[in-house]
Each structure stands twice: as structure tokens, then as C-alpha cells.
Amino acid sequence: xxxxxxxxxxxxxxxxxxxxxxxxxxxxxxxxxxxxxxxxxxxxxxxxxxxxxxxxxxxxxxxxxxxxxxxxxxxxxxxxxxxxxxxxxxxxxxxxxxxxxxxxxxxxxxxxxxxxxxxxxxxxxxxxxxxxxxxxxxxxxxxxxxxxxxxxxxxxxxxxxxxxxxxxxxxxxxxxxxxxxxxxxxxxxxxxxxxxxxxxxxxxxxxxxxxxxxxxxxxxxxxxxxxxxxxxxxxxxxxxxxxxxxxx
Amino acid sequence: xxxxxxxxxxxxxxxxxxxxxxxxxxxxxxxxxxxxxxxxxxxxxxxxxxxxxxxxxxxxxxxxxxxxxxxxxxxxxxxxxxxxxxxxxxxxxxxxxxxxxxxxxxxxxxxxxxxxxxxxxxxxxxxxxxxxxxxxxxxxxxxxxxxxxxxxxxxxxxxxxxxxxxxxxxxxxxxxxxxxxxxxxxxxxxxxxxxxxxxxxxxxxxxxxxxxxxxxxxxxxxxxxxxxxxxxxxxxxxxxxxxxxxxxxxxxxxxx
Ligand code: SF4
Ligand code: FES
Numbered sequence: 377x378x379x380x381x382x383x384x385x386x387x388x389x390x391x392x393x394x395x396x397x398x399x400x401x402x403x404x405x406x407x408x409x410x411x412x413x414x415x416x417x418x419x420x421x422x423x424x425x426x427x428x429x430x431x432x433x434x435x436x437x438x439x440x441x442x443x444x445x446x447x448x449x450x451x452x453x454x455x456x457x458x459x460x461x462x463x464x465x466x467x468x469x470x471x472x473x474x475x476x477x478x479x480x481x482x483x484x485x486x487x488x489x490x491x492x493x494x495x496x497x498x499x500x501x502x503x504x505x506x507x508x509x510x511x512x513x514x515x516x517x518x519x520x521x522x523x524x525x526x527x528x529x530x531x532x533x534x535x536x537x538x539x540x541x542x543x544x545x546x547x548x549x550x551x552x553x554x555x556x557x558x559x560x561x562x563x564x565x566x567x568x569x570x571x572x573x574x575x576x577x578x579x580x581x582x583x584x585x586x587x588x589x590x591x592x593x594x595x596x597x598x599x600x601x602x603x604x605x606x607x608x609x610x611x612x613x614x615x616x617x618x619x620x621x622x623x624x
Numbered sequence: 625x626x627x628x629x630x631x632x633x634x635x636x637x638x639x640x641x642x643x644x645x646x647x648x649x650x651x652x653x654x655x656x657x658x659x660x661x662x663x664x665x666x667x668x669x670x671x672x673x674x675x676x677x678x679x680x681x682x683x684x685x686x687x688x689x690x691x692x693x694x695x696x697x698x699x700x701x702x703x704x705x706x707x708x709x710x711x712x713x714x715x716x717x718x719x720x721x722x723x724x725x726x727x728x729x730x731x732x733x734x735x736x737x738x739x740x741x742x743x744x745x746x747x748x749x750x751x752x753x754x755x756x757x758x759x760x761x762x763x764x765x766x767x768x769x770x771x772x773x774x775x776x777x778x779x780x781x782x783x784x785x786x787x788x789x790x791x792x793x794x795x796x797x798x799x800x801x802x803x804x805x806x807x808x809x810x811x812x813x814x815x816x817x818x819x820x821x822x823x824x825x826x827x828x829x830x831x832x833x834x835x836x837x838x839x840x841x842x843x844x845x846x847x848x849x850x851x852x853x854x855x856x857x858x859x860x861x862x863x864x865x866x867x868x869x870x871x872x873x874x875x876x877x878x879x880x
Contacts (some may be wrong), residue, residue, distance in 0.1 A: 405868045408839035409830055409863055485839045492799035492838030494732050498635065498646065502699030505844035506797055513841065531811040579842040585864030587857050 389433050408488060411481035416580035418474040418481075423577060423602065425471055426569070430609040440546035447545045479521070486514060509575035516572040523565035530558070549613070550623040559614035570607035577602045628654040628715060632667065633725045634679055637736050644736070646725070649679075656716040660703060661686060661693060663715050680739040686711040688851060691787030694794070695740060696727040701791035701849035709851035711787060715808035727813050729794035733801075733836035744790050746836040747804060751788075753832040754825035755808050757817050770816050783811035785852040795849030798838035805833045806858035813865055823869035 404410035434447045453463035503511070530536045530552050531545070539551040555561050577599035583589065586595075616622040630651040637644030651667050658666070661683050668678040684692035693710040697703035703713045718724060728736050733746040772780075786807035793801045809826050812818030818825070840859060847856045 400870060404867075407831065407866075408834050410693060410870070412839065412863070413867060449686055454869050457668075485841075488834075489798035489800070489838035489841075492732050495730055497632070497694070497696065497699070497717050497727060497730050500699050501797075503797075503843075503845060504700070504848040507843075510841065510843045512798060537853075575842075582842045582856065582860050585860045585862075585867065587860030587864075592857070 405481075408485060411485055412583040414477050415481045415485075416583040417527035418478040419576050419580050421470065421474040423479065423573070426573075427475075427602075430443055430606055433613060434609065436546065436549065436613060437616070443546040443549075444544065447543070448576055479517075482514070482517060507575070509571045510579070513572060513575055516568040519568040520565055520572060523561065523568070526561070527565075550617055553614045553617035554623065556618070559618050562614045563611050566607055567608040569610070570603045573606060626656045626716070626720070626847040628656055628718060628720045628722070630654055630663075630718065630721075631723045633723060634740070635727045636679070636739050637728075639738060640735050644739075648773040654715055656714070656718075658715045659686065659711055660695070660697070660713040660715065661711050680741045682709060682741050686794035688712045689787060691789040694729050694742065694789060694791070696725075696729065696794060700726055701729070701795040702789070702851050704846065707851060707853045709787070709791075712851070729790055731793050731799040731837070733789075733799070734790060742790070744788070747788050747790065747801070749836070750801065750805055750829050750832045751808055754821065754827075754829040755812065756821070757812060758820045759817075770815060776814055780811050780814040781856055783807045783814065783854065786811070786850075786854055787852060789851060791851060792854075793837060795845045796838065796840075797843055797845065798841055800840045800846075801833050801837040802840040802859045802862070803850060803854055803856065805829050806856075806862040807854045809862045809865065809878065810858040813861070815833070823865065823872045826862060826865040827873055830862065 398406070405414060432446055432450075435443045450464050451461045453467075455463075456471055458466075509516075526536070534540065535542075535548060535552070537551060537555070537557075540548055553562065577593050581595045613622070632651050633646045634648045634649055635644055636647045649667060649671075651663065654663050656665065661681070664681060671678050682692045684690045686693075686710045688711060691709070693702075695702065695710045697710065697713070702708060702710045704717055705713050727739060728734075729742045729744075730742045731742075731777060734742040734744055736745050738739055784807075786804060788804065790801075790804070792803035793799055797802075809829050812825060813822050842856070842859075844856055847854060
């Protein structure tokens, strides 16, 4: 073991482990490894949503009636077991919770990481394995998060133009994405999402401890494939609107 | 043999809290069969003969087994050669006229002692917290009394190869020590002799690690820098055992 005779800072003070009192899930979330599990599990939930969102939106290609009917279907989900829109709201609450935890764990882990290297390297680093995607997770995440707020205003809450009509999903998509800057914004945001997924969908396997020689080689392919499917699907919508394939 | 004329940019820092800066030192006439540390020895000898202060750097075995040498060489931990420590790096990896930038490991948990030497005691804290097994006392038992499948023994040996150099922390953009800790945890947790403390070990060692280091974001940079080529597979194994430990240890925890 490499040691020097000089002991400084925290290392010299010895372990100062706090007394553990909180219930198991809270205790687990307090640890960085626990936060990584939460990051991975919420990531999987969000991936499921992003995938379903993309597949659902493909209905756009079937025309206004089908697309708006799909919107109605979501509101009617498992009616009559639950009243109208209740299932949809439960799903939404789950998503909001997942987002909140994903962002909170990212935030606190980032702070921990910054504290772990207060003096940075003073010369240029030469990375071997860390790629663009893995080193920009924070940025792609923040960019997509900001886009998401815009997206909710644009197509769910208020609309961002004069022509928004609540419930007329097909027309709203058409009107919004016919604007060049908006279409551009959707494309850029989805590329950021793709980059985020390229690392995240791989990284979650490691965080969850899903490591097995039988499928390890597949993990990177899965992440790349998943990111590609999402990006191709989502980016096709603004392009289709601009090209006049979708719209009136 | 070839002769190299090099320019070194070496981090000099008088003490732990002193400000540091790069010093440019010309290193002409370097034999390319020298190891990197021998090159530094030559440079130091020249500095001493000129009445200047020698560059302080860590080294011991000089054959890649002790984990004492370090150095960030041109932005890579242990320099540009894969699977070797700085002491096993040869000057033939560099070309004539090259500028070589040498920096100490940078992590809050590895404070600089002087120049290129850092204090890696935080690793000792991690090992102290769980890197042991309960051994029976009394007469020595027969060799091979405990059967261990060959693949398990091999995997444990791969983990045990960790020499505790700290290159994984140095290379990690997050200053995480997960590869080191996973190697130390995995080495014992894989073997039958390590089962008694398996879950208390992983919990204690991870919790201690988190007091000092950053968190893993799965860049994979550590396994590229590691002189023993420890695989990040061990990090996944550690994560799996850590989750289990939180389930298994939770009763004892609430009594703590
Ligand atoms: S895991 Fe590799 S890089 Fe990290 S301390 Fe051990 S030998 Fe060094
Ligand atoms: S000096 Fe011992 S490993 Fe390099």
C-alpha cells in the first residue's frame, strides 16, 4: 500500500461515520451508490416514457383523426376501472417523481464530484475512454430539461403561438413545428437527448450491477440503438411537418 | 540506444499549502532505454550538481508491484503506455524534442505533500474499514482444504492485483475511487474466506470511500489508466453487493 509519513486533511482524522438511524430506503439514498441506483431506476422509467412518447407520436403519420383519437385514448386509459384521466394522472405523477429524483441525485452527485477535486489539473488531460457523451451528461441533461419546460408550454399548457387550441393535438403540432426556429429547437433538443441516452442507457447497467459476460458486449449496442431509435423517431416529426408530410 | 533531448514541464510545489507552478527544465541527452523514473533521477542529479533542489516524486519497487509511483504524464495517469505503472514506462515511448508535462495526482483526498508527491492515506482508511477476513486460530489447516473453483480464484486474483497506486482516482474526471474500492472489495468478496464479512465489508468500505472521493459516472477512464488493468466489471459487482448489504445489514443498522 502506498503511504507517506505525512497524514493531512480528512484522511488523518479517521473515519467519521455518522450514526445511522433513518429507514432503509432513505439510508440507501444518502449514499452516492444508492443515488446511482436511483439515477438508473428513474432513468429506466424515463426511457420507457420517452420510448412510448415517440411510438405514440408516430400516429401523427396516420393523420389528424388517428392522432387526436390517440390523445383521447390516453385520457381514457383503463376506464372504467378508473375514472377518466385518473390513470393518465397517476402516470404523470410517477414521471414527475422520477424526474425530480433523477435531477436531485444528479445535482448532489455533481456537487460531491466537484468537492472531490477542488484543484483541477493544470495541464491538458488526455482522455482515453471518457467520451463526449459521458463528459457532457450534465449539459445534455440541463439542455433537455429546459427544452422540456418549453415543450410543455408549447403543446400542453398554453401554446406558444396565437393558434393553439387545447385538445387539438394534431393541429397544434402542425402549427408549432411549421415555424423554422421551433423545429430547429426540437431537433437540437432531441440530439442532446440522444447523446444523453447514449451514455445513460449504457451506464445504468453498471450502476445497477447488471454485469454478466453473457450480455456485457450487448450493453453498448443497446444504448446506441436505443438512442438512435429515439432520435430518428423524434427528429422525424419536425422534419415531416416542415416537409408537409404531416399537416393540412 | 538513442538519445533524446526533452523539455520537461514539472509541477513544483514547496509544501501542502504552498502555491505551485510548472517549472520548465531542459533534459538533454536522455538514454531511451531508461525508465521514466531513471530519467527523473538523471534530471535530479543534474539539479543537485547545479545546487538546485531536486524534484520530489514517489517511487519504491520500480518494477510495478508496490503502487508507490504515480505521475500524470502528458495528461495520462502513469503515462501513455497501457497496463503499466510509471516505473515500467520507458523513454523510448517518447520522441526526440518532445515536451513532457508532469503533474501530481489531483484529488481533494490526495493532498500534495511536495512537488509530485501526494498523500494517499485515504486509501488506507478504506482498506482499514473492511479489507480483512476472519481467520481461524489454532493449528494451520491443510492446504487446499477450502475448494475454490478456478474461475473464481482467477477473478479474485485479477482484483487482488490492485497495487493501490491511485491512478484510477487521478484519471477519473470525478475523482472517484470506485475501481480501487471495488478491487479491494471484490478480491475478498469472491472468495469463500471472505464470506463472513461480505456484506458488512462492502458497506463499510463504500461508506468510507464516499467520505473522501467523488462518485462514479461510468466513464471507464479508470480501467484504461490502471497499471494492473483492473476491469470496471468489479465496480458493477460492488454495486450489486452494496445494495444487498443495505437489505441484509438494515436490522443491525437500526440498532446502531
Ligand atoms: S485499481 Fe488500478 S489504478 Fe486503482 S489503485 Fe488499484 S492498481 Fe492503481
Ligand atoms: S515504484 Fe513500485 S509500482 Fe512503480
